[in-house]
Amino acid sequence: MEVRNPGFFETPSFWVTEYGEVLEALRARPKGSCETAGTSAGGREIGCIAYGEFEEVKRTATFSSAIGAGYPPAFFGETRRRKPVLAIVSSIHGSEVEGCATLMNFIHVIETGRDLRGRPWSNLQRLASQMRIVMVPLAQPDGRVRCGITNLVGGDIDDVYYYGQGVTRAGEILRWPECKRRHPVAAEEMAFLGGYYNDDGVNIQHEDFFSPTLAPETRSLLDLVRREVPDCVLSLHSCGAGPFFIAPDNLIAQSYQYLQLQLATIVAARHRMAGLRPNDSPRTGPVGGFHFQTAVHYASGALPLLFEFPHGLRGKPYTLDEILDTGLTMLEEVIGFGTAWGYLPPEMR
Ligand SMILES: [Zn+2]
Structure with a gap:
């Protein structure tokens, strides 16, 4: 793997993203309940932490059957x-x-009221205490370990594709979305398999979700949402054009789509007010696209949300401080919305 910019491998202490340090930090949190969500294709533990009491849902039917019953x-x-x-x-x-x-x-905010820079977020801490929050900070650790980078600030789109999609044996960088023409990507055909994929070359976002041979990461995450029956599942990604939500997902009920758009609008307004430069062009998913968040929705009935952070590339620069502020303000809005209104459409309540 190439070091295309030494800055991609250096970060301040508040920027915790290395596999080992994330697992260690999760285990060291006294107030949270640290669990293992599962194991990756490469045999790595998928760390998980939960805050707030687990309340079991007593159900008598599958999601499909309950909807069929009109109940x-x-x-x-x-x-x-x-x-x-x-x-x-x-x-x-x-x-x-x-x-x-x-x-x-x-x-760290949940535990202490302050982020790892020492900045107070008392409202976010208060809102978070009104929910059960289950987090999987590194859901696909194989790709995280393989790509090695801690950030892409100051990079360009080739850097994104190099560390994300990888490089073929012919020396060509795989590009998005053409990279998706192969699934899984054959690791032996790659000079460097990027961080997009687990060790078996699988992109979790685009699994064959009805196959019995799901990647262990996908299986673990779907099992997690089946257990938790979350009201909302937020999937966090990054690209050069963020911040924005991909919304709406056209293969879920319209009442859920309205909620996706409401939240996307509210968060963009917050980012605009804070000078965090949201991407205002419509960002809908491809028509007919059944993705990880769609599968999660049908497994749990949850409102699925997909947020794209900015990488801070030269074409749309952000500092790491601004990227973190983008994330924490987004969480404050999403959690504030959930505590005030709930996440499920009225007919599901
Ligand atoms: Zn992504």
Whole structure:
């Protein structure tokens, strides 16, 4: 693997994204319940931490059957839980670590009221205490370890593709979205398999979700949402054009799509007010696209959200401080929305 810029491998102490330091930090949190979500294709532990009491949902039917019955409580439970449940999954693309850095700071906010820079976030801490929050900061550790970078600040799109999609044996950088024409990517055809994929070349975002041979990361994350039945699942990614939510997802009910758009608008307004330069062009997913967040929705009934952080490339620069502020303000809005209104459409409650 090439060091295209030494700065991609250096970071201040508040920017925690290395596999080993993330696991260690999760285990050291006294107030959270640290668990293992599963094991990656390369045999790496997938760390998970939860805050707030687990409340079991007593259901009598699958999501599909409950919807068919016109009676969502058959799936969501007759009695409402005391607190909404939010699950946050970051870095299923292992080179997109900005969400991981944000979650490690958010965990510190929950524990102490301050982020790892020492800045107070008392409102965010207060809001978070009103929910159960389950976090998987590095959901695909194989790609994270392989790509090695801690950030892409000051880079260009070739850097994104080099560390993300990788380089073929012919010396060509795989580019997005052409990289998606192969799934899984054959590791033996690559000079460097980027962080987008697990050790078997699988992109978790685009699995064959109905196959019995799911990647262990995908299996673990779907099992997690089945267990938790979250009201909302937030999947954290990064690209050169962030920040924005990809919304709406066209293969879920319209009432969920409205909520996706509402949250995207609210967070963009917050980012605009804070000078964090949201991407204002419409960012919908491809028509007919059934992705990780779609699978998560049908496995749990949750409102699925996909947020794209900025990488801070030269074409749209952000400092690491600004990227972290983008993440923490986004969380404050998403969690504030959930505590005030809930995440499920009215007909699901
Ligand atoms: Zn991604």
